[in-house]
Structure formats: C-alpha cells, structure tokens
Amino acid sequence: MSAILDQKPDYATYPRLTRDGAREAAAQLIAMRGKGAPVKPSRLSEIEAFYRLEARLLDEERYEEWYGLLADDLFYWLPLRENRYRRDERPEFDPEAMALFDECKADIAVRLGRLRSNLVWTEDPRTRHVYLVSNVEAFETAVAGEFEAHSAFIQYRNRSEHDQAMLCGRRRDLLRMAGDRFEVVRRMIVLPQSILLTKNLSAFF
Amino acid sequence: MRARDLVDWEFGTVERRIFWDEAIYERELERIFARSWLFVAHESQIEAPGSFVTTYMGQDSVIATRGDAGAVHVFLNSCPHRGNRVCFADSGRGRQFTCNYHGWTFGIDGALKKMPKMGLYKSTPGFRMADWGLKPARVESYKGLVFATFETEAPSLGDWLGDFRWYLDAVLDAEDGGTEFLPGGATRSVMNCNWKFPADNFAGDIYHALWTHLGGSEPTLGRHGGVKVENEDSFQVSANGHGWEFNQSFLGNAAAMGDRDLLRYMRSREAAITARLGEFRAKMWGSVASATIFPNFSFLPGYFTFRTFQPKGPTVTEIHAWTLVPKNMPEDIKDRFRRGSMRTFSPSGLLEMDDGENWEQSTTANAGWVTRNQRLCYAMAPPGEVGRDDLPGDVTAGQLSDANQRLFYKRWAEMMDAESWADIPLAGAAPAEAAE
Numbered sequence: 001m002s003a004i005l006d007q008k009p010d011y012a013t014y015p016r017l018t019r020d021g022a023r024e025a026a027a028q029l030i031a032m033r034g035k036g037a038p039v040k041p042s043r044l045s046e047i048e049a050f051y052r053l054e055a056r057l058l059d060e061e062r063y064e065e066w067y068g069l070l071a072d073d074l075f076y077w078l079p080l081r082e083n084r085y086r087r088d089e090r091p092e093f094d095p096e097a098m099a100l101f102d103e104c105k106a107d108i109a110v111r112l113g114r115l116r117s118n119l120v121w122t123e124d125p126r127t128r129h130v131y132l133v134s135n136v137e138a139f140e141t142a143v144a145g146e147f148e149a150h151s152a153f154i155q156y157r158n159r160s161e162h163d164q165a166m167l168c169g170r171r172r173d174l175l176r177m178a179g180d181r182f183e184v185v186r187r188m189i190v191l192p193q194s195i196l197l198t199k200n201l202s203a204f205f
Numbered sequence: 206m207r208a209r210d211l212v213d214w215e216f217g218t219v220e221r222r223i224f225w226d227e228a229i230y231e232r233e234l235e236r237i238f239a240r241s242w243l244f245v246a247h248e249s250q251i252e253a254p255g256s257f258v259t260t261y262m263g264q265d266s267v268i269a270t271r272g273d274a275g276a277v278h279v280f281l282n283s284c285p286h287r288g289n290r291v292c293f294a295d296s297g298r299g300r301q302f303t304c305n306y307h308g309w310t311f312g313i314d315g316a317l318k319k320m321p322k323m324g325l326y327k328s329t330p331g332f333r334m335a336d337w338g339l340k341p342a343r344v345e346s347y348k349g350l351v352f353a354t355f356e357t358e359a360p361s362l363g364d365w366l367g368d369f370r371w372y373l374d375a376v377l378d379a380e381d382g383g384t385e386f387l388p389g390g391a392t393r394s395v396m397n398c399n400w401k402f403p404a405d406n407f408a409g410d411i412y413h414a415l416w417t418h419l420g421g422s423e424p425t426l427g428r429h430g431g432v433k434v435e436n437e438d439s440f441q442v443s444a445n446g447h448g449w450e451f452n453q454s455f456l457g458n459a460a461a462m463g464d465r466d467l468l469r470y471m472r473s474r475e476a477a478i479t480a481r482l483g484e485f486r487a488k489m490w491g492s493v494a495s496a497t498i499f500p501n502f503s504f505l506p507g508y509f510t511f512r513t514f515q516p517k518g519p520t521v522t523e524i525h526a527w528t529l530v531p532k533n534m535p536e537d538i539k540d541r542f543r544r545g546s547m548r549t550f551s552p553s554g555l556l557e558m559d560d561g562e563n564w565e566q567s568t569t570a571n572a573g574w575v576t577r578n579q580r581l582c583y584a585m586a587p588p589g590e591v592g593r594d595d596l597p598g599d600v601t602a603g604q605l606s607d608a609n610q611r612l613f614y615k616r617w618a619e620m621m622d623a624e625s626w627a628d629i630p631l632a633g634a635a636p637a638e639a640a641e
Binding site: 009011012019078079080082083084085088094096097098099100101102103107109110111113114115117118119120121122163194195196197198199200201202 | 293294295296297298299387388389390391392393394395396397417419420421423424425429463465523527528537540543544547548551552553555557558559561562565
C-alpha cells in the first residue's frame with residue numbers, strides 16, 4: 001500500500017523539486033519539439049499501452065495506482081493560455097507565470113489527500129470520467145531509457161444530472177523506463193481554452 | 206419592482222428571484238455595474254507606456270492602457286463606427302488599436318487618430334475626429350489597484366471606498382515598495398451561477414469554510430479539515446456595501462497552502478508589518494478572512510488571490526483571478542505564493558473546486574417555481590461586543606455572522622432603486638488618524 005494512504009501523511013517528507021529543478025524541467029518541456037529519432041514501433045506500442053493503462057486508472061478513480069506511475073522527480077505543468085497578437089514577442093509558455101497546475105509529486109499527493117478525505121462533497125456522488133488518448137508519437141532523447149512523447153487527449157466528465165465538461169488538449173511527456181514499466185517524469189498539458197469553459201479541473205491529465 | 210421589497214436587510218432574507226430574473230439582471234447592468242467604481246487592472250500589469258490589458262466592466266469590454274505621459278486610460282473596446290471590437294488580445298504592448306472592419310485607428314489614449322481615405326470624412330460637414338474616439342471611463346487608483354467608472358455623477362473612488370481604505374492597507378500597504386500582480390495574466394473560468402453568490406460569499410461568509418472546505422483543507426490543516434473559526438477576537442466590517450470578515454490570526458489563511466517555508470517567511474515579517482500598520486491591522490495580513498469590494502471584486506488575505514466575478518447573464522459568471530504580492534518580497538517567496546494560491550484558489554484549487562459547485566446548485570435550483578418563491582436566510586446575527594471604538598466603518602463582533610452580507614444586499618437594493626447617484630447614500634469616512 002502506498003505511503004499516501006497513511007493516516008497522517010507528512011507531505012513535507014514527500015518527493016519535491018527545487019524551484020531550479022522545476023524551471024529546468026519546464027525548459028526541457030518547452031524545448032520538446034520532436035527533434036529526436038522516432039522510437040522503434042515496438043517501443044511506440046509499449047508507450048501507447050502505458051497511456052491506455054493510465055487513462056483507465058484515472059477513469060476508474062484508481063488514483064493511488066496512478067500515483068505509482070509518477071516519478072519522484074515529477075514536474076507536472078498546465079500553463080495558462082493567453083490571447084496575444086502574433087507580433088507579441090513574449091514566450092507563449094513561461095514557467096514564472098501563473099498556471100493551472102505547477103506540481104511536483106508531493107503536490108499531487110496533497111491533491112489525492114483531498115479526494116480520499118471522504119469530505120469532498122463535490123465528488124460525492126462520484127464523477128464519471130472517460131479519457132481518450134490519441135496521436136501518440138515518441139522520440140529518443142539524449143538519455144538512454146528516457147523518451148519524449150507527444151499525445152492528444154479528450155477528457156469527458158459527467159456528474160449529477162446535466163453537469164458535464166469536455167476538455168481537449170495535448171500533452172508533452174518525458175517518460176522513463178523504470179524496470180519493466182514506464183514512469184512519468186515530466187508532463188506539460190496544453191489546453192486550447194484561454195478561459196476555462198468549465199468551473200473546475202477536478203481531474204488529472 | 207422595488208429592489209428593497211426583495212431584500213430584508215434588517216432581519217436578513219433575500220428573494221431568490223434576484224439570482225435568476227433576466228429583468229433584474231438587466232437593471233443590475235444599468236444601475237450597479239454602469240455606475241459603480243469597478244476594478245480594471247493592477248498598475249503592475251500596465252507598467253510601461255503603450256502596455257494594455259483588456260477586461261470587462263459589467264458586460265462592457267474595455268481596454269486599460271498606460272499612456273505616454275504615464276496616466277492610465279480606460280475606454281470601451283468597441284469602435285464607434287460600426288461597433289466592432291478593436292482589441293482582441295488579453296494583454297500586450299503597442300502604439301495604437303486598429304479596428305479590423307474599416308481600419309479606424311485609435312491612439313493608446315483611445316482618441317481617434319486616422320482612418321483609410323480620411324479625406325472623405327474631412328469633407329463631411331459636421332464630422333469632427335474628437336467626437337469619435339473610444340468612449341473613455343473615469344479612472345482612479347488606490348495603492349496600485351486601478352478602478353474605473355462610466356458614471357460621471359459618481360463620487361470619487363476615495364469616497365466610494367470610504368472607511369474600507371483603512372482596512373485595505375492591511376494587504377495593499379503591509380510592506381514598503383507597493384504591490385504587484387504575479388505575471389501571466391488572469392486565471393479565468395466559467396461558472397453557471399449568479400455573480401452575487403460568490404460576491405456575497407467573499408463579503409462575509411466564513412461560515413461555509415467549516416463545512417464546504419473540510420476535505421480540501423484536510424491535507425494541509427489536518428484531519429477533518431482543522432478549519433478553526435471562532436467569534437472571539439474576530440470581526441466583520443462593512444462600508445458602502447464593501448465587506449471584510451477576518452480574525453487576528455496573522456497567517457491563518459496562508460496556513461492552508463501547506464508551505465512551512467512560506468509561513469516561516471511570513472512570521473519573519475510580523476514585526477516590520479506591525480511597525481508599519483499597527484498591531485490590529487498587521488494581524489489581518491494573512492489571517493482567516495475574505496473580502497469583497499462592492500460589487501464584484503474580491504480577495505483573500507493570506508492566499509492573496511484577487512478576483513472579479515464578471516457577470517455574463519443572470520446565471521453565468523466568469524471568475525478572473527490574479528495573485529497580489531508585495532513588490533519587494535524575495536523571488537522565491539513570490540513563487541511560493543504563485544504555486545500556493547494556484548493550488549488552493551484557482552479552477553484546480555483544493556478549496557475553490559468545492560465553492561463553484563455550491564454556487565452553481567444554489568443558482569440552478571431556482572428553475573423550480575415553488576423553489577424560487579422561497580426566500581433565502583441571511584439572518585445569522587450572534588451577539589457580541591466589538592470591544593473597541595476606534596475601528597472605522599460598520600463593525601460587528603465575530604466573523605461568523607451574516608452582518609456584512611445583509612449590508613451588501615442593502616447597498617445592492619439602494620443602488621437598484623436609485624434613479625441617480627444623488628439618491629445613493631454614502632457613508633462619511635472617518636479621518637484616517639482615527640484608528641491607531
């Protein structure tokens with residue numbers, strides 16, 4: 001059983017990134033533009049299977065198992081989008097700017113702590129999720145056993161009677177081989193919406 | 206329809222009709238939003254000449270710019286020629302705004318500068334360039350926060366804020382050097398609720414935190430939430446409909462972000478902030494508290510999230526949120542506030558996620574005819590002595606109370622019923638030196 005299921009977790013002891021570590025991770029994600037050699041088809045197939053597993057764990061609210069797929073040096077980022085003129089020279093993704101997720105693994109554990117408190121009225125009755133992951137591409141990186149992966153997703157949520165939200169987006173991941181499986185080391189989630197057209201992001205991507 | 210018949214601000218009941226009725230909403234746009242001082246920007250968002258942000262005043266799209274001479278201009282984001290929007294960016298920097306439709310071009314101050322084939326207008330009898338700029342609003346600032354109004358009869362921003370200014374300094378003037386919004390623009394999201402539910406919540410409803418936020422605060426505050434709110438040594442204060450409920454815990458709100466290094470830093474500033482503001486206001490800095498500047502601009506000390514509840518119809522509201530920090534704060538601490546406020550009060554926030562659900566359901570329940578004809582209860586009025594007579598504004602003892610919310614709806618009804626600004630009462634502000 002995962003450590004996050006302990007009765008009184010001390011999140012200060014959970015895996016964290018330093019601010020510099022987070023910035024380095026963000027810079028790496030921003031630079032991921034599919035420049036490396038494409039992975040061989042069998043590797044791509046393994047990565048696609050990993051994404052299907054991840055989507056199913058999230059759909060079934062098996063968050064502790066999903067948490068187990070995250071690397072201890074995780075950087076998990078969902079930056080804001082702004083409407084800007086094409087002539088605007090500011091970088092589109094700025095790790096110093098406000099974001100919707102800007103997390104290390106300990107922060108994800110805190111979020112899971114909320115969900116398993118059994119005191120979250122907005123998730124009771126539960127939300128029903130369907131998560132589709134597609135357009136998967138993967139590339140070799142300078143580090144053996146680490147892969148740059150790009151994918152697109154549709155995440156549909158429905159709860160109560162008419163309450164629904166559908167978010168589409170793209171993900172850039174750095175995946176690492178950890179024994180016989182992958183773990184997510186870095187993830188950037190790019191939503192097209194500048195105004196989030198739903199009331200919350202009570203979900204993972 | 207008289208708004209004062211819909212609100213009993215003495216005992217504390219409110220007709221649900223004010224949360225769904227289209228005609229009431231239309232009147233709010235006219236009588237509340239078109240004649241209040243509304244928050245438009247923090248000066249730090251438009252520091253350099255030529256920089257701009259776009260936002261809304263009520264449902265009016267507006268542009269706020271920094272002019273060449275350093276003044277802030279606010280004007281309608283709609284070309285007076287055929288009405289098209291003239292700026293489509295959320296923020297940026299430039300010399301002019303050119304309408305996509307016919308190419309009318311306006312300066313950074315909103316004045317009409319030129320258009321294609323200008324000669325056709327120059328030879329038009331009675332046409333004057335000066336008549337056709339982007340419609341300007343009155344603009345005034347209070348300690349970095351820029352407000353605007355299109356109402357020429359409105360009092361000054363200072364009179365509008367009145368006694369609330371003394372309390373505002375607890376977050377706007379706690380440290381030397383002023384404040385800024387953290388970079389990156391507003392976090393924006395849509396809720397299917399009436400704008401008044403979040404606005405009245407921030408004006409004076411800490412009561413909800415004891416139940417709504419039990420789960421969200423458990424990971425950072427301990428088992429079953431650990432949200433501690435008592436009526437001893439806590440207050441509600443109101444002035445001209447603005448409301449602030451708070452205790453004297455110095456960093457009670459900030460604790461819910463779960464960052465011990467950040468709390469250590471805040472503690473290290475307590476003596477300096479006390480020297481600057483006096484003990485009473487220093488203890489408000491990051492305390493368990495929430496506030497609304499009437500009608501729809503709210504903030505939370507401690508998390509320092511500042512937000513507007515932008516009306517988009519009687520049952521749709523957009524939340525636009527920023528995080529405010531002292532300019533001189535160390536970069537590492539600013540970054541901790543950036544992440545801490547995001548993780549608690551943003552659409553992904555541990556605490557905000559539970560609020561939205563409540564406000565949506567409070568709004569949509571009114572589809573039922575019987576439901577919508579039942580008044581809502583804003584009656585909580587626990588007895589208690591303030592214990593000091595030097596606090597400006599309408600002060601009541603105990604932050605667990607509906608006192609501020611009753612005064613929020615009193616102000617709402619007064620503005621809704623008033624034909625003109627002359628009919629809207631304004632509390633005289635106490636001299637600044639009256640307290641501490």
